[in-house]
Amino acid sequence: MPRLSMLFAVVTWVLLSTTGTALKLSLEDSAFRSCPTLHSIISAGKLEQITNPVFENKAQAREFAKVCSKIVSEIDSAGITEPEYLRIRTSAALASEFLTGQTVLLSRNRSRSVIRLRNEVKIPPPAGFVYIRIYDSIAKMPPIVANAFKKQERVGGNRPLGVTIQGRYIAAIKPEYPEELQDILDHEFVHAYITLASPKELPAWFQEGAATYFSTGRETSYYSRAGEPKIKVSMLPEDYKRRLNSFQTLHDRMGTQKFLRFVRESVLTGTVNVKKALGIPDKTTEQKRETAHIYLVFFVIGATAVAVWYLIYRRRSWWDRI
DSSP: OHHHHHHHHHHHHHHHTTTTSOOOOOTTOGGGGGOHHHHHHHHTTOHHHHHSOOOSOHHHHHHHHHHHHHHHHHHHHHTOOOHHHHHHHHHHHHHHHHTTSEEEETTTOOOHHHHIIIIISOOOOOSSEEEEEEESOGGGSOHHHHHHHHHHHHHHSSOOSEEEETTTEEEEEOOSSHHHHHHHHHHHHHHHHHHHHOSSOOOHHHHHHHHHHHTTOOSEEEEEOTTOOOEEEEEOOHHHHHHHHHHHHHHHHHOHHHHHHHHHHHHHHSOOOHHHHHTOOOOOHHHHHHHHHHHHHHHHHHHHHHHHHHHHHHHHHHHHHO
8 A cells, every 4th residue: 555655646746737638447447346436426427527526515515525535545445556547546636635625616706816807807707616725834735735736846946835736726835924825825716717717728927927917916025913023025936027027018018908808818718829919910821931932042042152163163173183
């Protein structure tokens, strides 16, 4: 069992990014004999519910968390290591961890970032709960959640205080001040909102730019308690600053309405086309053909010059021999 747990920890970061892959499982698979709960889920056509648990009823979500916990236990007990089952195990482990936590409906939530996306940008709120877990530290997290924080740290170079997993789950490290926690959640709510609303994966710069712009919208934040002289100063990492600045620049160049339309269309289509939004035309087919002709002309001229030089050189060599 320890060896199996180590295997799960190693592959978790891969599985988190591939849970959307179609799971090719057969009801005739011998492994199903060891996984009756999973067998019943697949037989009922509810496998997708494990990877994307869309609930708007807390009791149903908590009941399904128990089902997912059983699936994890059955796969672990059977010692199954096939990739398809590991993907299911990862999704089931996330569901069993988060579905018993706090729940938020983006259609009703009153956080400032959610209100802005819903009312200003006018992106239809995704269905179902977003599930939230607040931890005292990474050490207090289950491995599958801790690995998500470590992966984000490797990618971004900074230790995050919150992560959004698959758009459906938000995990945060409890900070010292309540206002800071709200800022963290506001940031992660944007990730959850646009990830669930988009049909395709959005670019990292757009994700972080949108999350920072529509949450705090500032590079420096100050936190304190009433009656206490202590003030905490929190500054955005440099890469977050650049992405925030890119959104602010786009807003300044486009104007408010055009900018909001750009964000909305980018999320709803999954395609971020900054040139189109700024009115910068892409090269047409005719322009590309003309460019190719110019390159061809230069090539011919260059080749001709080389050929002439070579002939002159050979002729001089011939005269020298005479």
